[in-house]
Amino acid sequence: MTVETADLVLRALADPTRRTMLRLVRSQELAAGQIATHFSMTQQAVSQHLQVLNRAGLISERREGTRRLYQLQPDALGPVRELLDDLWPDALDRLKRVVEQDKRSRS
Amino acid sequence: MSDELVVTTTIDATPQEVFPYLVRPEQLLRWLGTWAEVDPRPGGVFAVDMGQTQVRGSYVTVEPPYRVVFTWGIAGNEHLPAGSSTVEIVLRPDGDGTVVELTHRDLPADRVADHRQGWTNRLGDLAAISRAGRS
Numbered sequence: 001m002t003v004e005t006a007d008l009v010l011r012a013l014a015d016p017t018r019r020t021m022l023r024l025v026r027s028q029e030l031a032a033g034q035i036a037t038h039f040s041m042t043q044q045a046v047s048q049h050l051q052v053l054n055r056a057g058l059i060s061e062r063r064e065g066t067r068r069l070y071q072l073q074p075d076a077l078g079p080v081r082e083l084l085d086d087l088w089p090d091a092l093d094r095l096k097r098v099v100e101q102d103k104r105s106r107s
Numbered sequence: 108m109s110d111e112l113v114v115t116t117t118i119d120a121t122p123q124e125v126f127p128y129l130v131r132p133e134q135l136l137r138w139l140g141t142w143a144e145v146d147p148r149p150g151g152v153f154a155v156d157m158g159q160t161q162v163r164g165s166y167v168t169v170e171p172p173y174r175v176v177f178t179w180g181i182a183g184n185e186h187l188p189a190g191s192s193t194v195e196i197v198l199r200p201d202g203d204g205t206v207v208e209l210t211h212r213d214l215p216a217d218r219v220a221d222h223r224q225g226w227t228n229r230l231g232d233l234a235a236i237s238r239a240g241r242s
Binding site: 089092093096099100 | 112114115116117118119120124125128134137138139207209211
């Protein structure tokens with residue numbers, strides 16, 4: 001589990017359009033064309049968003065004839081959860097370092 | 108993701124020495140955030156920017172030098188709106204040092220029974236919180 005993986009996931013999640021796409025494919029596999037009907041953007045723009053989600057491992061892609069089918073990949077949240085778990089531990093580590101540093105420089 | 112998170116650390120300083128770092132902007136910024144505006148009294152504003160992420164809330168309890176409670180949310184985030192969760196920081200003397208216990212409560216939990224539904228509802232929260240933590 002690398003920071004790069006987590007970054008890919010976070011960047012993919014940062015966009016509200018892509019979060020909506022994830023909700024669409026959470027319980028059923030959908031073709032790119034079906035997903036596109038929910039958005040007022042070009043099919044190409046939809047495909048680009050889907051590729052971002054796919055590269056981040058948030059959705060799986062499967063070809064069936066000329067169609068590309070997408071579905072949510074729940075395991076992808078692992079790296080993000082790790083980052084969340086790190087928020088306060090990292091902050092408190094900084095607090096400890098800063099307080100002790102300041103105290104030493106005063107004495 | 109559980110709806111409560113507890114983190115502790117021990118600092119080699121007294122609670123009196125640690126407390127200002129929880130309530131004074133210039134000291135707060137040494138360990139949390141890139142910009143801060145705080146008014147440490149009940150109802151007073153607690154606003155900290157972490158890069159692009161704007162954490163917004165207000166102080167609930169301020170008991171120098173042992174305890175601070177403030178609300179915590181992210182401006183513009185529908186799943187974790189400003190002031191929607193609560194952070195409590197307790198400072199307990201321990202010999203020459205201080206045990207710091209931080210509890211983050213009321214984090215968004217599953218809103219619906221359907222696990223997959225809950226999972227996707229939380230995606231936005233996780234992204235926002237994680238970004239906040241890294242800047």
